Amino acid sequence: MKRISVFLILTLIILTSMPAIAGNAPDFTLKDLKGKKVSLSSLLKDGPILIDFWATWCKSCLHELPLLDQIGDKYRSQGLQIVAISTDSPKTAAKVRPFVKSTGYDFIVLLDSKQEVRRLFGGTSTPYTVLISQEGEIVYSHLGYVPGDELKIEAKISDLFASKTGDSSESKVEHGE
Numbered sequence: 001m002k003r004i005s006v007f008l009i010l011t012l013i014i015l016t017s018m019p020a021i022a023g024n025a026p027d028f029t030l031k032d033l034k035g036k037k038v039s040l041s042s043l044l045k046d047g048p049i050l051i052d053f054w055a056t057w058c059k060s061c062l063h064e065l066p067l068l069d070q071i072g073d074k075y076r077s078q079g080l081q082i083v084a085i086s087t088d089s090p091k092t093a094a095k096v097r098p099f100v101k102s103t104g105y106d107f108i109v110l111l112d113s114k115q116e117v118r119r120l121f122g123g124t125s126t127p128y129t130v131l132i133s134q135e136g137e138i139v140y141s142h143l144g145y146v147p148g149d150e151l152k153i154e155a156k157i158s159d160l161f162a163s164k165t166g167d168s169s170e171s172k173v174e175h176g177e
Contacts, residue, residue, distance in 0.1 A: 025132045028117045030085065030110040033097050038110055044136055047079025048160055050153070053118045053128040055088045056095045060145040061127045067150040068129075069105045071157065078161055079134070082107035087115045087126055131156050 029039040043049055052068055054061035065084065072082035084107050086096045093113050100109050112118055121130055123143065131140040131153070140156040142149060 023138060024136050025130070025138050026120050028120060030112055030117060033100065033109050033111070038108065040132075041136075043081055043083065043108070044132070044134055047081060048134045048157075049081045049083055049132045050157065051083045051085060051121070051130045051132065053085050053087050053112070053121075053123050053126050053130075055086060055126050056092055056099050057088070058126045063147070064127050064129075064145040064150065065105065066103070068153075069103075069107060071150065071154050072107050074154075075157055075161070080157060080161075083110060084108070085110045085112045085117060087112050087118050089113055129153060131160065133160060 025040060027039060027041045029037050032038050040049070050068065050071070052061075052064065054065060056062075068082050068084070072080060084100075084105070086093070086109060088096050088111075090113050093111060096109070096111065118126075118128060121128070121138075122141070123130075125143065127143075127145045129140075129142045129145075130138055133139050139160055140153070142153065
């Protein structure tokens with residue numbers, strides 16, 4: 001009996017600490033760089049969303065962001081939206097606006113200085129990327145970034161659009177490593 005209790009407790013701890021990899025994305029509302037409130041549910045009306053949780057101090061994030069911007073440019077006409085959610089703390093949040101302005105990125109930037117939304121999605125560090133279908137289903141998530149990860153992300157986006165048009169026989173939720 002004691003073994004079963006320990007097993008159940010450990011299973012619960014593991015499951016609650018894992019990134020969200022399937023099911024419906026939790027709705028949230030955050031402010032953009034101009035102070036306007038933006039909700040996930042309002043964005044989903046326009047198409048699928050690739051969310052990237054990042055920070056100005058995160059070197060991997062800074063390598064990944066321009067590649068996500070390119071992916072956004074490629075799939076924008078099909079309705080894909082890139083949403084970069086800064087997890088900078090109040091101490092470093094002042095760097096977000098000047099950084100984004102200097103890069104010319106063409107995606108939505110939201111602020112999550114308390115990292116509540118990242119935790120809501122099961123993210124434990126940055127970068128953390130989540131692909132959400134227009135129906136609000138999390139179809140892919142990936143923690144971290146190394147060169148080449150952008151190809152995996154783009155393949156998942158391509159699969160998502162192919163499954164919408166019926167070109168793909170496989171519509172499988174997958175979690176990147």
